[in-house]
Amino acid sequence: MGADQAQAGGTGSAEVRVSTIELFFDLVFVFAITQLTSLLAGEPTMAGLGRVALVFGNLWWIYGGYAWLTNAVPPREPVLRLLLLLAMGGFLVAALAIPTAFDGGGVAFGVGYLLVTLVHTGMFLLSSQESAVRAMRRLGPANAITAALLLWAGFTQGLLQWTLWTAAFGLHWVSPFFTAVPGFPIRAAHFVERHGLIVLIALGESIVAVGIGMAGHGLQVDRVVTAVLGLALAAALWWLYFDGEDERAERVLDAAGVDQTTWLALYGFGYAFLPILSGIIVFAAGVKNAVGHQGEPVTASAAWLLAAGVGTYLVGLAWFRRLLGIGPISARLAIAGAVLPSAMIGLAVSLEAQLGVLATLVVGGVLAEPAWERHMRAAVGG
Numbered sequence: 001m002g003a004d005q006a007q008a009g010g011t012g013s014a015e016v017r018v019s020t021i022e023l024f025f026d027l028v029f030v031f032a033i034t035q036l037t038s039l040l041a042g043e044p045t046m047a048g049l050g051r052v053a054l055v056f057g058n059l060w061w062i063y064g065g066y067a068w069l070t071n072a073v074p075p076r077e078p079v080l081r082l083l084l085l086l087a088m089g090g091f092l093v094a095a096l097a098i099p100t101a102f103d104g105g106g107v108a109f110g111v112g113y114l115l116v117t118l119v120h121t122g123m124f125l126l127s128s129q130e131s132a133v134r135a136m137r138r139l140g141p142a143n144a145i146t147a148a149l150l151l152w153a154g155f156t157q158g159l160l161q162w163t164l165w166t167a168a169f170g171l172h173w174v175s176p177f178f179t180a181v182p183g184f185p186i187r188a189a190h191f192v193e194r195h196g197l198i199v200l201i202a203l204g205e206s207i208v209a210v211g212i213g214m215a216g217h218g219l220q221v222d223r224v225v226t227a228v229l230g231l232a233l234a235a236a237l238w239w240l241y242f243d244g245e246d247e248r249a250e251r252v253l254d255a256a257g258v259d260q261t262t263w264l265a266l267y268g269f270g271y272a273f274l275p276i277l278s279g280i281i282v283f284a285a286g287v288k289n290a291v292g293h294q295g296e297p298v299t300a301s302a303a304w305l306l307a308a309g310v311g312t313y314l315v316g317l318a319w320f321r322r323l324l325g326i327g328p329i330s331a332r333l334a335i336a337g338a339v340l341p342s343a344m345i346g347l348a349v350s351l352e353a354q355l356g357v358l359a360t361l362v363v364g365g366v367l368a369e370p371a372w373e374r375h376m377r378a379a380v381g382g
Contacts, residue, residue: 029198035099041289093111111151193246232363241276241317276316311340315333
């Protein structure tokens with residue numbers, strides 16, 4: 001793997017863009033998000049939410065790791081593309097096992113996860129950037145231990161199984177603080193674009209959830225209204241991120257020093273993306289369970305999943321802003337608090353009413369945000 005891969009045409013962030021094989025690789029994430037949504041929709045309880053949180057938290061770590069990988073080692077040579085396709089197979093096995101990861105399918109999940117982890121480490125070690133190789137020599141063993149814990153969990157049950165899953169989750173997300181994170185190079189344009197595409201994939205799942213929920217119910221006026229309201233809300237969530245957040249984040253990464261850039265990338269696109277993407281999954285599960293109740297109150301679980309999903313997404317975006325220093329957060333937190341009571345609307349009136357209130361609050365919040373920020377700055381200045 002020559003120096004041309006490591007340098008990718010220069011040091012500027014704009015020279016490396018997301019490749020078609022990366023987009024093809026992301027198709028597995030589409031399926032994983034679908035599986036997680038279905039898992040939560042089928043078990044909308046605290047235990048079900050805990051399982052989804054642990055599965056997603058572990059998956060997001062290693063999946064996000066491939067965004068870092070292709071950012072540092074663009075998959076241009078045939079051997080790298082073949083390795084990426086091999087990892088895609090491992091992800092597919094893990095995604096297939098998601099519904100039964102805590103009940104009979106844990107071994108398959110662990111095997112797929114271990115394969116993905118080993119390919120990830122191996123591809124990084126092929127990089128000609130010595131700093132990235134040194135960093136992966138420290139991070140790789142931690143990832144391997146985590147994969148071993150998940151495989152071990154597949155052979156257990158009950159409290160030990162939950163303990164192993166939790167330990168794997170914790171080890172992943174604390175490992176950067178005792179490994180060489182600053183050694184990983186970041187090309188901001190590619191990095192931000194890749195993560196933006198992942199947000200789009202997740203938002204697409206909420207739209208898919210509407211379509212799946214309506215399958216077999218016929219195309220009546222009330223169902224068309226529900227679908228349009230669901231799309232409007234998904235569009236509002238899209239607006240919150242893509243109306244400048246990605247561009248501001250790219251500028252911050254470009255302007256930061258080398259070591260600072262990697263930490264900012266980890267904080268913003270690693271930690272903050274946990275609630276951002278989790279919120280979309282929770283919202284999509286609520287949509288999936290609520291569709292079919294047109295014109296009547298929805299179940300308590302569906303109503304709260306809808307409200308909590310949107311609220312979690314907004315909190316994640318506020319955290320994203322705070323970690324990267326790209327804007328005020330008070331308006332986003334205010335909207336997050338305002339959407340939670342919308343569950344009462346769904347419980348008392350209907351799905352359409354709750355979706356309408358959610359869309360109105362989010363869109364209204366987006367439009368009012370500049371004025372809110374001016375008012376807050378004036379209050380602080382005065």
